[in-house]
Amino acid sequence: MPPKEVPDNAYESSRFLAQATYGGTEDEIARMQRTRYVDWVVDQFKKSPRALEPVLRARMQANPELEVSTREINDAYWKLAVTADDQLRQRVTFALSQIFVVSLNDGAVSGYPLGLANYHDTVAKHAFLNFRDLLEAVTLHPMMGLYLSHLRNRKEDPKQGRVPDENFAREVMQLFTIGVHELEQDGTVRLDERHEPIETYTNEDVTGLAKVFTGWSWGGPDTTDQRFHGSLKDPRREVLPMQPYPQFHSTSEKRFLGVVVPEQSSADPRASLAAALDRLAGHPNVGPFIGRQLIQRLVTSNPSPEYVARVAAQFADNGEGTRGDMRAVIRAVLLDQEARDPVAAANPVFGxxxxxxxxxxxxxxxxxxxxxxxxxxxxxxxxxxxxxxxxxxxxxxxxxxxxxxxxxxxxxxxxxxxxxxxxxxxxxxxxxxxxxxxxxxxxxxxxxxxxxxxxxxxxxxxxxxxxxxxxxxxxxxxxxxxxxxxxxxxxxxxxxxxxxxxxxxxxxxxxxxxxxxxxxxxxxxxxxxxxxxx
Known part of the structure; x- marks a missing residue:
């Protein structure tokens, strides 16, 4: 049965807006009754992003004595949640922020409130673009670098017994892209001949991938050792993407997830990163892994395998040969027959x-x-x-x-x-x-x-x-x-x-x-x- 094109009544309008926004207002519910679901979504895709960082900077400008803290970030968040007209972007960004987590509860991150606001805006900017670009943007954001400790991550040194930090390498696989078990496209776990879940990666994959994330640190006008270590405090470094520092990047062979980055005669951090992110974003698990979580954040905790498969199919190919089109994925999540059918919604397992x-x-x-x-x-x-x-x-x-x-x-x-x-x-x-x-x-x-x-x-x-x-x-x-x-x-x-x-x-x-x-x-x-x- 094809999904409904328009709400049948005000209740269905209200229900849709509860999934796609921070909650419908009376006027929005009334307008939604006269609007096709797909037209509303497309219109939301066209709206310019409302950003957190400018809200904080405007507050600082109005009150020069204000020292922006983590509290003001939450104030700005509520302001956008209530007043922003790009409600779909705001709601999807909140969902993505619960996948690509960076938290103010971390002492290193809490010292950079504008940086955290910029991280939110970076996720929001890429929420309707391509997953591969979103993955790179969050990977290179300095707040993610601080939170998962790949900012200032140095290459291995056998003499000193130093190995690259593996924190981000592990979490980018486990939480941000492929999960811990191989999945069918409908989100069910693949089993081996012993009926055991098949793991997606090994400790060797973590070790190899960790080398990719060496030699990245604060953005700035140069790549000196001092800037890498953070002793040069550029006032904008918390909002600039991390940049490569070849002198700290591992040149040894990097093996992970079936990919081999050959030993480099001269360090090339960007080439290593591109190979890693291409492999991660191209992994068959990403569609069902990310798609199911977006369904959970917006629609229902226990989607049917068929629902997950339809969303994963849009991730794999948006109909025009493009993989990872977030707009296609979001449309699929919100407009699927399972999301829009009031009969399905009445099922006790739904929601x-x-x-x-x-x-x-x-x-x-x-x-x-x-x-x-x-x-x-x-x-x-x-x-x-x-x-x-x-x-x-x-x-x-x-x-x-x-x-x-x-x-x-x-x-x-x-x-x-x-x-x-x-x-x-x-x-x-x-x-x-x-x-x-x-x-x-x-x-x-x-x-x-x-x-x-x-x-x-x-x-x-x-x-x-x-x-x-x-x-x-x-x-x-x-x-x-x-x-x-x-x-x-x-x-x-x-x-x-x-x-x-x-x-x-x-x-x-x-x-x-x-x-x-x-x-x-x-x-x-x-x-x-x-x-x-x-």
Whole structure:
């Protein structure tokens, strides 16, 4: 059955925008009803990227005494999540940032807030280009070099017993391109004659590939030893791609993944790098490995093998003979029949646990929240006890907040042989933290300051608060995309109606209406039906 071309109703519009953006606004949902899915995606591809680094620099220019820290990066992130019109790029960039992880929790990276913002912008710039180019851009970004320690990586020295750092070589295979097991194009693991998974690489491959990533360090006007080691502190070095330093690059033979880079008479770091990235990007695992993770981040945690295969096929060939076309991959992820079919969405195994950052972003956009300062002073939100337990750019490790294959133990999910990545950061503390945080945000707004910096008037909601059924239906459209069960609807209407509207005193009536709105939003966003995005 071919995928639908246009939404059948406002619910399907809302559901699509929950997958492709940080959550649809009322106006966007209405426009989407008149738009073909593919036309919306193509229009988003054409929009210029909204970048983080300029937001931070503008804030510095407006306040010369401000010393930009890691907190301001998160403020800028929330500003783009709420206000940027290139919503698809922003959402896909967030997904890719959870694959190509660089984290402010690393002490080396946290000292370069503008560099981390530039890393985000680099991923965003390449999100709609070719995977091979994206891979090279993140490989050579100095923040990735700091995070996975291939910046200042030196060639082997047998006399001193020094070998190249293997950190990036291992992770670029394990996490960024091919994974640890060979895959069929539908994402299922290939087995050998003993029915054991076939490993994609060996320790020898890691050792050989590590030599490729020697002789790369800070960008700048020269390639002196001092610049390589970092003693020449160019103020723009944190945003310049790493450059080659031949004197520190291994000239010995490099063997990895069936490729041999011959011994070099003179060091050629760029040639070594090109051979390595060509091999990695061309590996048959990349399509299903990356495609499945993008499906998980945008649509559903347990896509069918057929869904994965269709996305992988677009990665292999966009229809014009090009491999790795990210636009073709993103179209395939969002427009696939499995993604767009409401019958498939009703299947209990379909969907994904809505990650905490997306829940707050959804509230901000659905109810038109705006920043008094225009800086969205929300900051980091990674404390599970008092906040969301997740924050952009603050993954605890290179393995992200959660593994794509995480199986919550002793659960029906495990019994069914399924995965639920986001459950890895879901526990008693984080659940209570989310509920307490949202209760305060819904009533008083988000961010710092008193009153809070990011607030909304709830004008439309207050206007229908006299009618519990209408208010519940608004939650159904904006938050649950039509997925509200009769049971939840009944509970919501009863709870709303339990707040009596007084007569006579206009101020008391207004307060009661607001309390109805607060309760409706809180109960909707606390419900399992909302928390599982379908």
């Amino acid at each position: 994904r646990l809505r990650e905490p950052v997306l829940r707050l972003a959804h509230w901000l956009r659905a109810f038109g929240a705006r920043s008094v300062t225009n800086e969205y002073l929300i900051g980091p939100t990674d404390n599970p006890a008092t906040s969301l337990g997740q924050s952009a750019f603050r993954a605890p490790s290179v393995f992200n907040f959660y593994r794509p294959g995480y199986v919550p133990p002793n659960t029906p999910v495990a019994d069914a042989g399924m995965v639920s990545p986001e459950m890895q950061i879901t526990h008693e503390t984080s659940v209570a933290g989310y509920l307490n945080l949202m209760r305060g945000i819904i009533e008083r707004g988000a961010g710092s300051g008193n009153p809070r910096d990011v607030r909304t008037s709830y004008g439309a909601e207050i206007g229908i608060a006299d009618n519990p059924a209408l208010l519940a239906e608004r939650m159904n459209l904006l938050l649950l995309a039509g997925g509200m069960s009769p049971g939840l609807r009944s509970q919501l209407e009863q709870a709303i109606g339990s707040i009596n509207l007084p007569t006579g005193d206009a101020e008391r009536i207004e307060r009661a209406r607001r309390n109805r709105v607060y309760l409706a939003i809180y109960l909707a966003m606390a419900s399992p039906e909302y928390l599982v995005q379908r």
